[in-house]
Amino acid sequence: xxxxxxxxxxxxxxxxxxxxxxxxxxxxxxxxxxxxxxxxxxxxxxxxxxxxxxxxxxxxxxxxxxxxxxxxxxxxxxxxxxxxxxxxxxxxxxxxxxxxxxxxxxxxxxxxxxxxxxxxxxxxxxxxxxxxxxxxxxxxxxxxxxxxxxxxxxxxxxxxxxxxxxxxxxxxxxxxxxxxxxxxxxxxxxxxxxxxxxxxxxxxxxxxxxxxxxxxxxxxxxxxxxxxxxxxxxxxxxxxxxxxxxxxxxxxxxxx
Amino acid sequence: xxxxxxxxxxxxxxxxxxxxxxxxxxxxxxxxxxxxxxxxxxxxxxxxxxxxxxxxxxxxxxxxxxxxxxxxxxxxxxxxxxxxxxxxxxxxxxxxxxxxxxxxxxxxxxxxxxxxxxxxxxxxxxxxxxxxxxxxxxxxxxxxxxxxxxxxxxxxxxxxxxxxxxxxxxxxxxxxxxxxxxxxxxxxxxxxxxxxxxxxxxxxxxxxxxxxxxxxxxxxxxxxxxxxxxxxxxxxxxxxxxxxxxxxxxxxxxxxxxxxxxxxxxxxxxxxxxxxxxxx
Numbered sequence: 445x446x447x448x449x450x451x452x453x454x455x456x457x458x459x460x461x462x463x464x465x466x467x468x469x470x471x472x473x474x475x476x477x478x479x480x481x482x483x484x485x486x487x488x489x490x491x492x493x494x495x496x497x498x499x500x501x502x503x504x505x506x507x508x509x510x511x512x513x514x515x516x517x518x519x520x521x522x523x524x525x526x527x528x529x530x531x532x533x534x535x536x537x538x539x540x541x542x543x544x545x546x547x548x549x550x551x552x553x554x555x556x557x558x559x560x561x562x563x564x565x566x567x568x569x570x571x572x573x574x575x576x577x578x579x580x581x582x583x584x585x586x587x588x589x590x591x592x593x594x595x596x597x598x599x600x601x602x603x604x605x606x607x608x609x610x611x612x613x614x615x616x617x618x619x620x621x622x623x624x625x626x627x628x629x630x631x632x633x634x635x636x637x638x639x640x641x642x643x644x645x646x647x648x649x650x651x652x653x654x655x656x657x658x659x660x661x662x663x664x665x666x667x668x669x670x671x672x673x674x675x676x677x678x679x680x681x682x683x684x685x686x687x688x689x690x691x692x693x694x695x696x697x698x699x700x
Numbered sequence: 701x702x703x704x705x706x707x708x709x710x711x712x713x714x715x716x717x718x719x720x721x722x723x724x725x726x727x728x729x730x731x732x733x734x735x736x737x738x739x740x741x742x743x744x745x746x747x748x749x750x751x752x753x754x755x756x757x758x759x760x761x762x763x764x765x766x767x768x769x770x771x772x773x774x775x776x777x778x779x780x781x782x783x784x785x786x787x788x789x790x791x792x793x794x795x796x797x798x799x800x801x802x803x804x805x806x807x808x809x810x811x812x813x814x815x816x817x818x819x820x821x822x823x824x825x826x827x828x829x830x831x832x833x834x835x836x837x838x839x840x841x842x843x844x845x846x847x848x849x850x851x852x853x854x855x856x857x858x859x860x861x862x863x864x865x866x867x868x869x870x871x872x873x874x875x876x877x878x879x880x881x882x883x884x885x886x887x888x889x890x891x892x893x894x895x896x897x898x899x900x901x902x903x904x905x906x907x908x909x910x911x912x913x914x915x916x917x918x919x920x921x922x923x924x925x926x927x928x929x930x931x932x933x934x935x936x937x938x939x940x941x942x943x944x945x946x947x948x949x950x951x952x953x954x955x956x957x958x959x960x961x962x963x964x965x966x967x968x969x970x971x972x973x974x975x976x977x978x979x980x
Contacts, residue, residue: 473812477819477823486823487826489826489828490825492829493914497912497914500918501915501919507916507917507920509755513756515758515761516760516761517760517761518758519760572755574913574929575748575758576747576817577747578744578747579750579759579930580757580929581756582756658913660913688818693819693822695821695825698913699915700825700912700914
């Protein structure tokens with residue numbers, strides 16, 4: 445008798461459980477998705493990814509490819525042109541009047557014209573660009589290593605992040621990105637002014653674009669105008685270290 | 701499975717201990733993880749609903765699989781040269797508020813239900829740890845405690861086509877093993893469980909890692925083994941659909957075999973042996 449009761453109640457329990465599980469899956473995930481606490485729990489995984497990848501791969505080089513591996517067409521994404529008249533004037537003039545500013549927590553702020561960047565020792569690399577959306581394209585990039593420019597400016601000991609301020613905007617919000625010093629001093633981290641054996645075209649971020657090869661596409665800031673060394677990302681725009689990080693909740697460390 | 705699998709004094713109707721605690725715990729953790737990974741993965745796919753072979757692949761490159769729509773508002777799935785109309789389900793569908801959406805997978809199948817690549821990635825990349833660590837731990841544990849060897853290993857006799865065909869035809873007639881025979885997994889169960897545990901789940905985890913640019917720099921062979929990042933993405937998707945196929949058959953079998961007894965055995969470990977058909 446007691447056993448039968450137990451079975452009936454279990455049966456009921458299972459039925460309620462099954463119905464509940466179905467309902468929970470449909471609406472529960474959306475409300476969990478809106479919950480601040482749950483989101484911050486999920487966001488905790490970003491530190492796990494970064495920690496795991498740095499565990500054994502801190503100095504690893506991204507794979508480099510042969511010219512025959514290159515994509516026939518390299519898809520341009522994000523902002524492909526800039527309406528700002530000052531930019532358009534510089535573009536028309538071949539960026540002869542343009543200069544990259546390097547400032548913030550540096551001993552010696554720099555103003556580097558394009559010709560100065562072009563006359564520094566160059567690194568050329570054929571790498572795969574992986575967009576957060578899922579597609580990939582292989583292209584050839586050339587430019588000076590970021591580490592060389594940072595060494596020229598001399599980072600102050602408090603500097604922990606390198607921020608890239610860009611000329612492109614989404615609405616009124618300027619694009620920007622940031623990386624830490626491990627990625628900033630990585631040998632494949634370059635400021636590319638050449639792409640696929642030609643001057644970097646506007647749609648890919650002329651005059652220079654950051655290449656930070658072990659991370660997803662949105663970290664590769666285009667139209668870089670100014671590089672700033674900082675001790676913290678707080679207080680800058682949305683405080684999360686990048687346009688998509690601020691506006692779309694993308695991970696700051698985009699290694700996966 | 702029962703510790704007394706070899707004894708044949710059990711008969712239909714007897715209660716036996718069926719699944720080990722490790723199996724029961726992992727089963728439910730994995731069930732949640734797989735479902736979340738699938739639904740958030742479908743949302744991630746929606747951001748670029750095309751699949752390629754090789755290292756690279758973007759809109760101007762040929763895709764072997766694509767979910768999209770045409771100017772007439774028809775949802776279309778393209779596989780190789782074949783095009784299938786899927787209006788209402790894939791490519792073009794109506795959301796819960798009656799708005800027509802042009803996205804690959806519909807809102808009822810994705811996490812979150814409204815388009816958000818960022819949110820889907822939050823879920824997917826966090827639950828990836830649950831899935832990955834769960835699979836690795838359970839595989840390791842099942843090797844140590846003999847579960848794989850004792851319960852999943854297939855004998856030559858079992859793999860004989862005649863035997864496999866016999867089991868298939870018995871299953872097709874919905875005649876499942878009863879009494880003491882139900883203590884052991886039959887060959888179709890062994891094939892399904894080993895396919896999931898030893899092939900689909902490990903490959904889905906590894907192809908997930910293969911897509912990470914950070915992992916590709918650290919361990920490029922993971923990506924190269926699959927023939928490139930876009931190939932790994934394709935295999936990841938195919939494995940996910942292998943898991944969906946398993947899930948559907950698995951649920952159907954549980955329902956047909958007696959859902960209460962089956963679910964109870966995966967929660968409490970107590971399993972009531974099915975009676976012979978004559979016993980009713």
